[in-house]
Amino acid sequence: MAAVTTAERPTITAKDFQGPVDPDWCPGCGDFGVLNSLKKTLAELGKAPHEVITVSGIGCSSNLPGFIHTYGMHTLHGRSIPVATGLQLANHDLTVVVTGGDGDGYGIGVGHLIHAMRRNVNLLYIVMNNEIYGLTTGQTSPTSLIGMQTKSNPEGNLDMPLNPLAMAISGGATWVGRGFSGEPKQLGQLMKAGMEHNGFSLLDVFSPCVTYNKDQTYPFFKERVKKLEDNGHDPSDWRQALEKAFTWSDEEIPIGLFFENRDRPALHETEPVLRKGGPLALRPLGISPKQGQALVDKLM
Amino acid sequence: MSQFDLKIAIGGAAGQGIASVGNILAWIFARRGLHVLAYNAYQSIIRGGHTYLTIRTSDDPVTTHGDTVDILICLNQDTIDRHLVNLRAGSFVIFDEDKIKPGDVPDGVQVCGLPVKDLAKNPTNKRLSNTIATGAALYLAGFDIDPLVDSLEKQFSRKGPEVVAENLGSAQAGFDFAREHFSPLAGEIPDKRPGLPVISGNDALAMGGAAAGVKFYCAYPMSPATGVLHWMARNGPDLGIVVRQVEDEIGVITMAIGAAHAGVRAMCATSGGGFALMTEGIGFAAMTETPIVVINVQRAGPSTGVPTKTEQGDLWQMLGASQGDFPRIIVAPTDIADCFTTIPEIFNVADKLQCPAMVLTDLLISEGTGTVDPGVFKWDQKIDRGELITTSNGSNGDGPYLRYKITDNGISPRAIPGLDGYIHVAASDEQDENSILISDEFTNPLKRQAMVEKRGRKMASAKAMIPAPQLEGSPDAGLTLLGWGSTKGVLREARALLEADGVAANHLQIKWMVPLHDEEIMAILSKSKKVFIIENNYSGQFARYLRSETSFMADGHIRKYDGEPLQPHHVVDGVKELLKGESTLYVPTHEIMV
Ligand SMILES: Cc1ncc(C[n+]2csc(CCOP(=O)(O)OP(=O)(O)O)c2C)c(N)n1
Ligand code: SF4
Numbered sequence: 079m080a081a082v083t084t085a086e087r088p089t090i091t092a093k094d095f096q097g098p099v100d101p102d103w104c105p106g107c108g109d110f111g112v113l114n115s116l117k118k119t120l121a122e123l124g125k126a127p128h129e130v131i132t133v134s135g136i137g138c139s140s141n142l143p144g145f146i147h148t149y150g151m152h153t154l155h156g157r158s159i160p161v162a163t164g165l166q167l168a169n170h171d172l173t174v175v176v177t178g179g180d181g182d183g184y185g186i187g188v189g190h191l192i193h194a195m196r197r198n199v200n201l202l203y204i205v206m207n208n209e210i211y212g213l214t215t216g217q218t219s220p221t222s223l224i225g226m227q228t229k230s231n232p233e234g235n236l237d238m239p240l241n242p243l244a245m246a247i248s249g250g251a252t253w254v255g256r257g258f259s260g261e262p263k264q265l266g267q268l269m270k271a272g273m274e275h276n277g278f279s280l281l282d283v284f285s286p287c288v289t290y291n292k293d294q295t296y297p298f299f300k301e302r303v304k305k306l307e308d309n310g311h312d313p314s315d316w317r318q319a320l321e322k323a324f325t326w327s328d329e330e331i332p333i334g335l336f337f338e339n340r341d342r343p344a345l346h347e348t349e350p351v352l353r354k355g356g357p358l359a360l361r362p363l364g365i366s367p368k369q370g371q372a373l374v375d376k377l378m
Numbered sequence: 379m380s381q382f383d384l385k386i387a388i389g390g391a392a393g394q395g396i397a398s399v400g401n402i403l404a405w406i407f408a409r410r411g412l413h414v415l416a417y418n419a420y421q422s423i424i425r426g427g428h429t430y431l432t433i434r435t436s437d438d439p440v441t442t443h444g445d446t447v448d449i450l451i452c453l454n455q456d457t458i459d460r461h462l463v464n465l466r467a468g469s470f471v472i473f474d475e476d477k478i479k480p481g482d483v484p485d486g487v488q489v490c491g492l493p494v495k496d497l498a499k500n501p502t503n504k505r506l507s508n509t510i511a512t513g514a515a516l517y518l519a520g521f522d523i524d525p526l527v528d529s530l531e532k533q534f535s536r537k538g539p540e541v542v543a544e545n546l547g548s549a550q551a552g553f554d555f556a557r558e559h560f561s562p563l564a565g566e567i568p569d570k571r572p573g574l575p576v577i578s579g580n581d582a583l584a585m586g587g588a589a590a591g592v593k594f595y596c597a598y599p600m601s602p603a604t605g606v607l608h609w610m611a612r613n614g615p616d617l618g619i620v621v622r623q624v625e626d627e628i629g630v631i632t633m634a635i636g637a638a639h640a641g642v643r644a645m646c647a648t649s650g651g652g653f654a655l656m657t658e659g660i661g662f663a664a665m666t667e668t669p670i671v672v673i674n675v676q677r678a679g680p681s682t683g684v685p686t687k688t689e690q691g692d693l694w695q696m697l698g699a700s701q702g703d704f705p706r707i708i709v710a711p712t713d714i715a716d717c718f719t720t721i722p723e724i725f726n727v728a729d730k731l732q733c734p735a736m737v738l739t740d741l742l743i744s745e746g747t748g749t750v751d752p753g754v755f756k757w758d759q760k761i762d763r764g765e766l767i768t769t770s771n772g773s774n775g776d777g778p779y780l781r782y783k784i785t786d787n788g789i790s791p792r793a794i795p796g797l798d799g800y801i802h803v804a805a806s807d808e809q810d811e812n813s814i815l816i817s818d819e820f821t822n823p824l825k826r827q828a829m830v831e832k833r834g835r836k837m838a839s840a841k842a843m844i845p846a847p848q849l850e851g852s853p854d855a856g857l858t859l860l861g862w863g864s865t866k867g868v869l870r871e872a873r874a875l876l877e878a879d880g881v882a883a884n885h886l887q888i889k890w891m892v893p894l895h896d897e898e899i900m901a902i903l904s905k906s907k908k909v910f911i912i913e914n915n916y917s918g919q920f921a922r923y924l925r926s927e928t929s930f931m932a933d934g935h936i937r938k939y940d941g942e943p944l945q946p947h948h949v950v951d952g953v954k955e956l957l958k959g960e961s962t963l964y965v966p967t968h969e970i971m972v
């Protein structure tokens with residue numbers, strides 16, 4: 079990978095990230111807003127498409143890597159995070175963006191998520207949270223509210239919704255934010271900050287499913303969301319952040335940057351092999367005969 | 379057969395120091411240039427229970443822990459109660475006579491009760507009884523004490539001169555006591571030869587990974603595969619191998635696939651239960667055409683099964699791992715040294731074919747420890763990464779880059795992410811040559827068919843990449859002993875014993891399960907009047923697999939599934955029984971209660 083200096087780079091625009099096929103999402107799906115903001119943010123950060131890899135799981139939202147011109151890996155349902163962790167550790171020069179849905183990340187994949195946060199892997203994880211399983215045509219998700227009627231809970235959901243932000247703040251994530259695809263400007267700012275953050279960034283995004291979720295609609299969020307930055311929130315204070323994470327009412331559902339810890343190094347900076355020597359994937363393979371002989375000597 | 383062949387067994391409870399007695403003896407033998415093989419029968423507990431370690435040493439390579447015991451060292455009453463009955467005339471039993479009562483002694487067994495209280499040089503050091511017993515055993519085996527002195531000095535020097543002195547004194551006391559009361563076993567100790575390295579199968583797998591250029595290893599602990607993780611964790615940082623413990627085996631395989639996709643050689647190891655969790659990942663590697671090496675060290679299953687016991691019960695799990703129909707590689711190493719050799723071999727195949735590759739081994743050889751020829755450890759391995767693109771001048775040069783380009787051999791050049799000019803998506807969904815999901819357009823049946831065939835075609839070149847199995851013994855023997863994977867050593871010895879008894883047999887051991895050299899195997903088997911398949915499972919997994927690939931039906935089967943490995947006499951007895959023609963199945967009964 080020849081290093082390209084910023085000076086010789088042609089100016090990059092969102093168009094450079096135009097994917098090979100148009101998204102097959104339902105017209106009006108919140109995920110369009112996420113995709114647009116992502117393309118704009120990457121351009122704003124001056125990333126060249128080949129320096130970025132977009133990794134996803136399975137779901138409507140997880141189809142995103144097919145709709146953007148970057149390297150991509152469209153993985154198994156719920157497994158985007160460990161795949162992305164392996165990718166990031168094997169080549170920490172790549173900009174790793176993980177995209178997916180609430181079912182993918184907070185349901186089947188939640189076990190991996192909590193550990194990736196603990197590890198502070200350097201990546202931005204964007205969860206298009208529509209409080210429903212879209213691709214499988216409308217079942218309850220881990221973030222569906224109590225009482226919500228879905229195809230899998232026609233009598234109404236009984237389970238307490240998972241609180242992804244509170245989980246992330248207490249789980250060790252070093253950057254935790256929430257956006258809304260109906261607020262593209264703030265969403266772009268959050269993506270940019272999350273990508274620039276060195277460590278694990280969780281960006282939960284209200285991304286309405288216009289087809290299957292008749293409760294959490296654009297108007298539902300429009301009426302309730304309040305920007306944290308407008309209310310003097312201090313993201314370095316985890317107590318405040320947790321309090322905001324638990325705030326959910328008809329008057330206020332906070333969006334913005336909840337929590338940030340700039341002091342913790344990312345995993346690839348503490349991992350003994352990766353601390354120096356450049357990306358693993360570009361290093362020569364094998365060990366020297368001298369190293370090998372030393373291993374055999376230990377067996378004698 | 380070898381001139382010198384000594385078998386020592388040590389039994390006691392977990393935590394009584396059996397391993398250290400075993401290590402000392404193995405080290406003494408290996409340093410003299412004798413071949414050694416140790417097999418430990420134990421349970422999944424940290425303290426207590428019953429542990430029974432067998433060490434066999436010979437001037438010839440040792441391929442199985444064998445049938446008999448010459449010297450039995452009992453560290454507790456339970457051991458003598460269980461194992462004394464199995465001793466033959468002429469053999470020795472050693473124990474602390476202050477604590478252990480032998481009970482009924484079989485005819486001709488020589489009873490070496492040690493007055494430990496009198497012999498121990500420090501009454502408060504409980505472990506000295508082990509040292510005394512080791513000294514006595516060494517005399518009875520016909521060795522002199524010098525190597526034990528060296529070994530104890532090496533082992534205890536860190537604990538200070540007092541501890542060294544009391545161990546040396548106690549070892550000498552045990553040695554002298556045996557000399558005063560017994561004459562050693564007959565059999566001449568071979569001349570000293572250059573020392574040999576001693577290694578476990580798990581360590582050999584890990585070292586093979588290092589030789590193959592593994593740069594990323596991840597795992598979730600699971601017996602009997604954990605040794606690979608421990609070796610990697612100890613040595614990885616010095617060797618430039620990133621080693622990660624992951625939250626579960628689903629995370630393990632997908633993380634390894636992510637690393638492999640980025641361009642490194644990535645490996646992971648587990649046992650059957652962990653492998654079950656990995657299966658969707660195997661299919662993901664197949665679909666994205668990511669080369670990955672996964673090791674399954676079998677324990678006795680199903681479910682959590684018997685964590686510390688061996689079996690060859692996961693063959694069909696490997697054959698059927700993951701939904702869908704796709705090419706895969708499966709190899710079953712045949713001994714400890716082969717654990718090392720196999721890893722660079724299979725990585726080259728996996729890289730060339732861009733598909734999941736699985737190593738199927740078992741507790742018998744992964745936790746078995748023995749000497750190997752130092753020439754096995756080759757560090758200038760040929761690393762063939764196949765059609766991998768790792769540099770870029772800004773474009774593919776040849777029109778748009780097609781990650782899954784349809785080619786005659788099914789192999790498409792694979793670019794690592796980060797290169798200018800090779801942008802693509804690798805997807806779990808079926809995709810076209812240009813990595814666009816087929817279901818994103820309309821599910822074009824012709825495209826789907828073409829992609830299935832492209833992947834499938836890769837197997838056509840696989841057989842030529844690996845050696846066909848070779849027959850041992852005369853092709854005209856008339857009887858073939860057919861085994862796979864870890865049973866090579868026991869079958870080799872069983873064949874020699876059968877020949878000594880006047881039963882002619884040859885032996886074919888299968889290592890590469892997929893692809894299977896069906897034609898070569900059939901050419902060999904068709905020359906035999908009778909073929910007996912011997913395996914460590916209940917339903918004859920290999921026999922069924924061979925039948926499914928070749929329609930071949932064996933004439934007889936020896937199957938063992940009690941958790942303990944086959945011993946040579948189990949095979950010999952089974953062959954003789956099957957030759958009577960009265961039945962087609964022989965199931966040996968394990969005599970040693972461990
Ligand atoms: C192992 C496995 N189980 C189930 C599925 C089926 N499945 C596909 S997407 C999905 C849910 C997706 O929900 P979410 O992540 O919220 O994505 P959305 O479609 O809402 O964007 C499920 C259950 C699968 N692909 N794999
Ligand atoms: S089903 Fe819902 S989530 Fe899926 S594309 Fe349609 S609107 Fe979007």
Ligand SMILES: [Mg+2]
Nearest residue numbers: 179180208210
């Ligand atoms: Mg959803």
